[in-house]
Amino acid sequence: MSTERSDLATALGKTALLSSLSSAELQTLATRTVRKLFSAGELLFSEGEPCNGLHIVARGKVRIFKTSVNGREQVLAVNVPGESIAELPVFDGGPFPASASAIEDTEIAFISRRDFNAYCMEHPEVPLKVLTVVGARLRRLVGIIEELSFTTVRQRLISTLIKLAESEGRKTERGIEFELPATHQELASQLGTVRELISRNLMRLQAEGLLEVDARNIVVKDLKGLIALLDTTP
Template sequence: MSIKGIFPIDNWDFKSQSILSGLPEEDLDMLMERSTTHTYKKGDTIFREGSFPSSIFFIATGKVKKFKTDKAGREQIIYVANTGELIGYHAVLSEGRYPDSAATLEESTLTVVEREDFLHTLRHSPTLNHRLLQNLSHEFSVLINNLTLFARRSVRERLALQLVVLREKYKINFEPGTPVEINLSREDLASLAGTTRENVVRILTEFKEEGLLQTKGRKIVVLDVRGLIGVAES
């Protein structure tokens, strides 16, 4: 089922897929003039926190996690980027280093756009400028919502909300009534929800007993998205 009208998904999801969609043809040609396309295996690193950006990346297919790593080597996933989204452009715009790392969650195809081509197009395309400003403003709101989530919600509520958001990201050729499979490791799910793997396993078991979802190995199938929304918003 669609969750539009019952859950404010835009409050939790970036909209960078809208940046290039419908961009004037001459602007898109300018941006992609020297671009290259590469296939990344699951778990491949795209860029590392602290490195200097030479490119931005368009996710043609697949999913990418953006994360930070603490001194003990523990990951905190900030965001899961989906097919059609741009990543890596924040560091280019700020003229700084990457503030986080990115790695593939599944086999993915990415188009790599040269830093100079991105900046050149930005100088000559009012449309791209406007869309980037809109997107950055929206991303700021999403990040504020996530900070509030960690400060005010229980682990159970956080996990339920992340499952609702991930369900939307894992919709592929979706048809009403068709179950959506979330293919994410328990470690990554724990990192995304800001908890431990043990807590994730325990709460998933509770959700299964309540009829909200079922599991198939590492895959999670949401059976009652309304119920999960109810938990997330309790």
């Protein structure tokens, strides 16, 4: 077996959908798998296009997003290595419900819709795992809808800053320091707003003495105060 096929088999085995398959089964599936390379910012597919197969992230990151008629984007998810993309249209034959683009240089393990459906017929445990993954995605989308419907931009931003401070922050003399994982524009797309409102709210939190902001570098001066704002922010 070639090195390329071995690498693809390894990538497939790290995917939740295919984790129950044996090494031999993964190697067989790898012979039906195509390696696709995408540069940062390049589209994997666009919303409304016919679904031609299953995309699995082998390396890099992929953003899934919807675009409004006026060009505003809402990021639905960021997929990392080991995650599959847009499983549902592979089964129902419908078009892609959203667009996908590479955040950085990305490698995709691609299985055609025909080959993946045939493999599911041979391995009935795989579509059961698809249901589990799709169910988790549905719960996440419901959470996004709830946030967009019932919280303000300020609340969503504060919630994101708290999560980043707790998961990525490092304690320094100045406070809890971390770097935003995306630009203000990308953060706005994730939080369902525009870049200007993200920048304005960051400056407001800095004026209130809760943060220090230097481009993407954030220092949380008062984490307890930030948490308290979640219940009081209009």
